[in-house]
Amino acid sequence: MDPGEPEERPGPLEGLRRSLARRHGEALLAEVSADGDPRPRRDTAAVLAYAVALAIHGATIALLGTGVLLVILGWGTALPVVGVILLLLAWLLRPRVGRLPDDAPVLHRAEAPQLFALVDEIASVVGTTGVHAIALTTDVNASVTTYGARRRRLLTIGLGLWEITTPQQRIALLGHELGHYANGDTRQGLVIANALQSLATWRYLMRPISHPTVPEMALNVLYLLPYGAAQGLLMLLDQLTMRAKQRAEYLADAAAARAGSSEAAVALMDRLLVTDSAETLLLRMSNVGQVIRAQDAERREPWRDLWDQLAAHVDSIPEHEYERQRRVGILRGHSVDSTHRRTCAGPACSPGPPWPPRWSRTTNDSTPSTPNWPRPEPASPAKYSPGRSGWRRYPDRFGGMRTGRLIGSGRSADVFEVEGERGWVVRRDRDGWGDASAEAAVMEYVRGHGYPAPAVRAASRTEMVMERLSGPTMLAAFETGEIGAREGGGVLAGLLRALHAVPGRGSGDAGVRVLHLDLHPDNVMLTPDGPKVIDWSNAEDGPPGLDWGMSAVILAQVAVGGEVYAELARETLVAMLDGNGDRVTEEGLTEARVRRAANPTMSAHEVQLLGDAEELIRALLH
Template sequence: MSVATEETTQPCPQCGAEIRSDRRFTTWCAACDWNVDPARPQEHHGRLERTQRALARRHGEKLLAEVTAGGTLQARRDAPAVLAQAIALAVHGVTLVLAAAGVWFVVRGWGGVRMVPGLFLLLLAWALRPRTNRLPDDAPVLRRAAAPELFALLDEVARVAGTRNVDAIVVGAELNAGVTTYGVRGRRLLTLGLPLWEILTPQQRIALLGHELGHYGNGDTRHGLVVGTAFRSLTTWRYYFAPIADPTLIQMVVNLAYFVPRLLVQSVLLLLDQLTLRATQRAEYLADRVAARAASTEATVGLMDRLLVGDSAATTLRREAAQAGLGGPRRAGRDEDRTDGLWERLAAHMASIPEYEYERQRRAGALRGHSVDATHPPTHLRRACLLTGEAVPAAVVTDGERELRIAAELADVRGRVARQILRDGFDG
């Protein structure tokens, strides 16, 4: 399946150089950067996330400078990491104190009105308890028996990463991927966004798996059990102390009473974020190194480029969902037929993106500090870090037959996720 391109040429209005462009994408000049980033994306983030992104860029630049100067990215337990662990334990200690006080009030006031504050404290401690992740109920979950070839590929990547494999894979409709743990035993979980998987080449997929598995052994304290659950507890506190919108007179008093504890919780969150951000930045760079060892530097850099044009993939999926929704229920049969070719149409669109659009996105990303989220270093810095030093060959390779077997294992979830996107729209 191919996509018709709409290439044109014109002189640059700023320097006069010839510009080759595709009407589907922004027209810009590679010679003088005219119109390279005509409309920076609007900031829809809150103050906290804007601060996180600015600090992520600053830490990312410092780490890249260290590597360029011959330094190492080796994960280490430094003073900020130790302090973050101490603060996290203190947060959990508050929850434990609430639970103990609740038990004391209940026992002392058994059968009387003094049980009420005890029950309240116990409910509060229960709400703030350290929570482990759970497997989702609304997304397909793959285990080794259902996808032996995909898990075998993950086994090879895990050996390169020096870690063990995941226990389950959740396949979602997001243009993203990630790893975490679930359950009290800390089982490992890979969340694989099918839209991202489908726009990657086979080696870029290995790079993606290498990056994610690399997170399990690179000193990222933010996602550890102690600190990670403390973040979730503090976020719950912040929710409870959030100001009431359009308050009545009594609610204004409540908002005023909540101001100091809300400020305290927000301050602890910011402090914990600051203490773990540098380790998180280092963890991303280290995960990129693992990806390069597994799939090659070339494939990992290609993965970065795909992330830069992710908005184009998202726009394509939104357009597909909008077209599927036209005509209402009478088009239900035809919309069902559209699911079979959704991923092929997406792949064809991505294959048709010209190289000069990738270059524009690289330059625009460097200007605006494009990153996957508020905790990742800017993508152009990650790319530059990978290109520092000699290129690394692939330790894990795949072939057409293996790709077909993996595709067969994912056939059911490919159809399920495609139907979900066409029915509900795409917002990943």
């Protein structure tokens, strides 16, 4: 149901805050569902919030005034030093106004008159005015804010979200964002937003020192009272504005429905459920850009259809993944911190008469005239029929099968027991990126040619029921000393040679073989029946030199990383290449580096190691 990475267990205060947020959210949902009137209200909590915020700003002004007096009147003593410290503190706590981003294109009305006209028209529908500037980013998100002392309005459109929505959903998105300007969200105001920032700064400056020395213990005691006061006021202001924040989100949902229709607003919220998967694709393409050579125009070609690739990827996500995400959102409950809620629970989604489409300005083909780029047809999932091995592809779930306890986790998938069946496990992808059905087909194909891969009983797009293997991974065996680096490198080389004896599945070319493309010590299980290779999600047909290059690059990255396994990885790499250097081709090594950078699970640090890793491999080959 919820295979995301587990959150850290919240402390008592954070646990209390989440509980109150959930309680307020459920009460507010019941309220707006009953009378359908979520309009902003200036209640007692809002008045108290402003009073607390003004008191906090008053304290900042007092620090400023005291600092000035100490510097002027205490000249000739040590008081000016104290005054300077107070002035610096007042500077850190000062109210701030937003600024236009300097790392993204910013459009003004003269530069994009049609886009601004569209925004103005939607703004009039939701009961507010337009914006002064529009920023374009690559984020899978959208937001509104203000900038400058005159509080001018800024709309930020993330192309990553824009490109995975339909024209009508885009109108709903703009309606949602513009609705925030008229919905009474006190946290967006200059007074309370800056008060929250000041309290957060106080808390940061006065936080206890971790693992303190004896003198630092005394300092922690001195900080205890101001830290507690800052924490208490922050919680108080948070609670006083929590209900207004949640009400503002419901109002924004209603604005989305008025602008684009209830159907479009609900569909937009469904799209927001899979933004993590869209972000993964964008990260993958960004990593590719860090290693593609500038002069290689052919390799830059995929960037030209980046947004089409993104749209096609999101369109290929099956309905059962959306349903799982909806249930996860219900389990996780209400949140006041998310930029957009991940489940539909506002007025746009509540029972009652739906909002019809309110947009009237259309083009000749009767589609809303929002900026639009060509969109590809949804990608069709591969079809597989039952084979001689008896495995089959299920469209959404495995009938009658129940998963048991979690027994392992990787970067992108978790492995669970199957209740009542000791010899099988379920591997479940967390982000819906790969296709377990296609992976299962490869595994059964190579097993049919005698290659040591786990048996597969059933598979869907995101789940696979596979043979449960006993024994450590090669990496774990390295740690316990059961196997040495030289022996491990020899095993990897033998597995690569054996795999490349298996002909490609769709080509009669003798040079095309089955490739694993992720063969390393943590993907080899040392079972009582011998080594078996797992994780075939990257497998494809191609030249063996690419597979050798991938394994070499993976080991070399660890070897040059300077971490605990660095020397072990280097020795394993040397042993793997011993007598096999001619199998690592120039084309394979270059392509392996590009593909490795494209791996969405790679960190920025790991990508930066690729240059040194390639140099190490070339040095060992020569």
